[in-house]
Amino acid sequence: MSDDKLLVVKDLTTTFATAGGDLAAVAGVSFDLERNETLGIVGESGSGKTVLSRTIMGLQPRVNTTVTGSSIIDGFEVVGASENEKRTIWGTEVAMVFQDPMTSLNPVMRIGKQIDEALRVRLGMNRKDAKARAIELLELVGIPSPVQRYNAYPGQLSGGMRQRVVIAIALACSPKLLMADEPTTGLDVTIQAQILNLLDELKERLEMSVILVTHDLGVVATRTSRIVVMYAGRIVETGTTRDVFYHHRMPYTRALLESSPKVSNKSHTRLITIPGRPPNLLNLSDGCSFAPRCKYATDQCHLVRPELQPSVEPGHSFACWNPLPVNAEATLP
Amino acid sequence: MLRYLTKRLMLLVGIVFVISVGSFYLIHLLPGNPATVILGFGATPEAKAILYKQLGLSKPIYLQYFVWLGNIMRGNLGISFISQTTVASVIRSALPIDAEIIVISQIMAFAAAIPTAMRSARKPDGILDRVLGATSFTLLSIPPYILIVVLVLFISLKLGVSATGPSAYVPFATDWITNLESLSLPAFTLATVSYVIYYRVLRSDLIATLQEEFITMARSKGISQRRIMWRHAFRPSSVALLGAASVNIGSLLAAGFVVQYLLQIPGLGYTLILAINESDFLVVQGIVLTVSVLVVAINFFFDFVINIVDPRISRE
Amino acid sequence: MSNFSLEEAALMMVEKPEKGEPLGLFFWICVFWIGLNVFGAIFANLLPLPNPLYENFNAINIGPGLHHIFGTDDLGRDIFSRIVYGSRVSITVGIGAIVIGFGIGAPLGMLAAYRRGRFDAILTTVMYVLLAFPAIIATIAVLSFWTPRSMFKIIVVIGIASIPLVYRVIRTATLSVATKDYVIAAKVQGATDRRILMKELLPNIAPIAVSFFLIGVATVITLEGALAFLGLSVNPPTPSWGNMINEARTVLSQNVWLAFFPSLALCLFLIALNFIGDRIRSHFDVTEVKL
Secondary structure, three states, rough: OOOHEEEEEEEEEEEEEEEEEEEEHHHEEEEEEEEOOOOEOOOOOOHHHHHHHHHHHHHHHHHEEEEEEEEEEEEEEOOOOHHHHHHHOOOEEEEEEEEOOOOOOOOOOOOOHHHHHHHHHOOOOOOHHHHOOOOOOOOHHOOOOOOHOOOOOOOHOHHHHEHHHHHHHHOOOOOEEEEEOOOOOOOOOHHHHHHHHHHHHHHHHOOOOOOOOEHHHHHHHOOOEEEEEOOOOOEEEEHHHHHHHHHOHHHHHHHHHHOOOOOOOOOOOOOOOOOOOOOOOOOOOOOOOOOHHOOOOHHHHHHHOOOEOOOOOOOOOEEOOOOOOOOHHHHHE | OHHHHHHHHHHHHHHHHHHHHHHHHHHOOOOOHHHHHHHHHOOOHHHHHHHHHHHOOOOOOHHHHHHHHHHHHHOOEEEEOOOOOEEEHHHHHHHHHHHHHHHHHHHHHHHHHHHHHHHHOOOOOOHHHHHHHHHHHHHHOOOOHHHHHHHHHHHHHHOOOOOOOOOOOOOOOOOHHHHHHHHHHHHHHHHHHHHHHHHHHHHHHHHHHOOOOHHHHHHHHOOOOHHHHHHHHHHHHHHHHHHHHHHHHHHHHHHHHHHHHHHHOHHHHHHHHHHHHOHHHHHHHHHHHHHHHHHHHHHHHHHHHHHHOOOOHHHH | OOOOOHHHHHHHHHOOOOOOOOHHHHHHHHHHHHHHHHHHHOOOOOOOOOOOOOOOOOOOOOOOOOOHHHHHHHOEEEEHHHHHHHHHHHHHHHHHEEEEEEEHHOOOOOHHHHHHHHHHHHHHHHHHHHOOOOOOHHHHHHHHOOOOOOOOHHHHHHHEEEEEEHHHHHHHHHHHHOOOHHHHHHHHHHOOHHHHHHHHHHHHHHHHHHHHHHHHHHHHHHOOOOOHHHOOOOOOOOOOHHHHHHHHHHHOOOOOHHHHHHHHHHHHHHHHHHHHHHHHHHHOOOOOOOO
């Protein structure tokens, strides 16, 4: 059973050496991912979700960064692998859709060349085949008149079109795992849904697993089977999407849910904000990182860090000393 | 792109116009009657008549400009007062030497700057980066004329290489080995001067480029480090390098003048300085005009190349 | 920076400074060195130095020693004394020309960036045209025709030639500050233009201006040396670092010291100036200025 999992992350920790001391952007994260599954990683900005997604595939910055633990993608141990070794899985096993399509495409290379490159270098295609395939990919991600666009520079495309190109590049070598790091944050609301639906559709067609990283619970609600909620570099709650939405135990998850707008809200409904700010990762207390902002916090919360513990539903766990009651469903709209 | 180039071309025409007016006006900076100063007191009436015709000196000053400009357009830059040959032919024989020195020096500078800057940028604050950083900073402060004195001292005295001079210079077509030998020292000096600038500009731009998200993106495709450096980092950064080269060309020519003078290589610089010392003003004027127009044209060419390399520029 | 052209000095301003680096001991050594040189240049005639023009034919080309610490030249003149007096020409030309360049270029650049609009558009185009003109060639050209040459003319010509570049550097620096929220806030609160320019903009562009000023001085001093080589600077026997090196060239094989000491004086002065300029820029962590 467990050897069939596409991704197994165990106790993954990413530490940056900064001028102010060591900073653990990701601290002891463990989870796994089935084949053809979509998993959501949710958290505020600064919760370590981007660093986590990069560390999983070994794409963390190469200087002043230490990674421990284990991340196994389809049997390949990423942690400790050299750049040359990791190159063998990048693109073909795992690929990433980056957050900001304005900065993630090389501004001085034609987009066709940027897609071609992976095909030619990684799959050894010749120039002609690569071009044909690149045009196919552009068509696949829904870019109109792909033959002409092939020769366009990123600057000549809109944000939504660029993000489609970024997706096409990620899909070029048919990866088994697609990491999508806030794939819609830089885009207009109307385009966001298009891109997310495209990702969904492609996932089904190409039989990939997807990790969808976002700060927006609305994005993951209908698209993922399971959700990991992160805070200050740690997992604070994880479970099926349904459990996280309706049976959450961690006050932070509740706060995240309450702070995202819902269509069902009456107009002029005041959104509930999370008081305080995300913690400074350079001087974390020994207790729960969320305690300073939590209205249920007790002395114990400030002194001792809670570990993940199982909740009543299978596969649902949370890290909290004073969890919300088991049936919290009624309080949600 | 086309609109951008048209705009630049119009600017180019404007600049050349300013240069021509400036060059024309130079002789009126001379104290006294230009004809007397240019020809000296013992000038024959015939010589004076030729000069009056050349410069249109009997007409009002704005008409003089058009007379002068008309002559220039026909390639008539006047006659050298010292050598009695046309200024155009003086320039024609000297210019290839400058061109050769500069081309060789630029090839050397680029060949050295690009790989070292890439090495440095890959490991900022590494040993190589620190050594090159300190060396280039010091070299940046050492004027080329001191550099050449040191090099001449070192090479000709210690290594016993034959001294160069006007007699030592041989045109490329006659004997290219001797030709290259005689130009290697000035080219090396200019290469050092340029290298320092190119290295620093490229290194600092590469460091910034390597932090861009599209580099991480390129990494995630699983392509080699080498390919990332050349295809993804160098190309955007080469805009800064080309910009530096474009800006550098004017001062490179000037540095070349001094170096030529010190080594007595009969290029434009050497000719210019002789002409200044002998008060051969029409030669000075001709060289100034030619060099200025060339610099502007080269800048325009670099602009064009930068545009091809970075499509963002013409869209702004 | 000192390869004859201010364009390159400006180019170096694009280099990303390391964030808030400390000034360091070497910075203060450089400041002391510049101070010492300027002091020597100002008070040269009060110092117990031999006359730099006095030719002692009994002591020709002697090496460094007790009577003449740097030795004497081929006419028996004291090299140390000539270097101290020679610094007057170099330093005066360097500072004088850049003062002219800043005096005209800096206020124009600040105003253009602050006012924007037509004033900025026209001025910037004009400066752009002037910038495209190779300034060194123009300097050489004007100085060869505008005879007889004097230090005053050299200062004026180089000073004017530097205006467009100072304008561009200051304008770009101001522009990056003028669009900041606090400046807009000050405007909205009804602060006078004069107040915004002096209190908000000036302090913010000061580090880059000071830095460019110092590096500019170094560049002009180098240029003056080059002009001396071309015979376009002050006439001998007045010593300047440039013409001392130039004269020494011909007797290189008999007396190396004659070329060595003025070269050393010039290089150390330039390195110190450039270092101070560069360090000021990085210490105050000037926002990256794109030119």
